[in-house]
Amino acid sequence: MHLIITDPWFAKQRAVHISGLQLFAVGAAAVLTVILASLVTYHLVFVHGVRQGWPVATTLANLLSNVERQSQERYLRENLDVMATRLGEMQARVVQLDALAERLAVLAGLPALDAKSRVGAGGVLAHPQYLTMAELSAHIEQLSSHSDVSADRLAAVEGQLFLDRVRKAMLPTASPVKDVLAGSGFGWRIDPMTGQRALHTGLDFAAEPGTPILAAAGGVVVVQEFHPAYGHMVEIDHGKDLVTRYAHASRVLVKGGDIVKRGQHIADVGSSGRSTGPHLHFEVWLAGAAQDPQLFLDASSDGGSKAMALQRATNR
Secondary structure: EEEEEEEOOOOEEEEEEHHHHHHHHHHHHHHHHHHHHHHHHHHHHHHHHHHHHOOOHHHHHHHHHHHHHHHHHHHHHHHHHHHHHHHHHHHHHHHHHHHHHHHHHHHHHOOOHHHHHHHOOOOOOOOOOOOOOHHHHHHHHHHHHHHHHHHHHHHHHHHHHOOOOOHHOOOOOOOOOOOOOOOOOEEEEEOOOOOOEEOOEEEEEEOOOOOEEOOOOOEEEEEEEEOOOOEEEEEEEEEEEEEEEEEEEHHHHHHHOOEEEEOOOOEEEOOOOOOOOOOEEEEEEOEEEEEEEEEEEEHHHHOOHHHHHHHHHHHH
């Protein structure tokens, strides 16, 4: 940019050359000067006027303050309403989970909570007035405490269900010979070898030699030996004074101290010992007394509850 300056006092004209960068610097300096002047004016006139109590300045300051405060309150109220709505939805879900937990507790055999132990929930969405921050915080704290109680309740239910599952897994409710029905049952009968009346302390499963003998429940092998009457036999301890015996095997696949699972192949059907033909002689002993194995096998249809009841009654 070229500026030509003429004046009658000058002997000749003067030309001034301004580059683009210089022009930008001048413009920026002008803008900065205006901003600084505005700040100085604001401080000297508006702020000073508010401090001195000038009517116009005070009214304008109050107006600006009210607008800002109303904007903040509106923003806070909108957020509180959203949080209250979400809290109400969470409380409704907690109530549903509590009902489910109570049903599971009854199934697990735990006592139901009495009315005093129940924590009240809900009420946020149905409240006729807006919630304050303090009220919202109180509801959140109550929901947090209630969640802790519910978590403990569910943990107790889980523990009881797991214990029941372990107990049922240790009950001899699985058939020791697959797809074979028991023949000679438990009780008094005529002994086929002596012809005299004698107590038959187990069930006989007639099967071909070599047919797999399966563990009726999980446990620990406590006896694996040859007995003159039982032949090759295995005894498995299932805990709580409950023992199963498998006799007359042709081959045994486990040894004392082994841990076996329900349905595990532990031996093969044979005719060793005092036997008239290939079969499995299966016994169940509870607290040192022979029990009818059919009671336990029949209990498999109801989840083992009958067998568990029999075991509890005998242990008393």
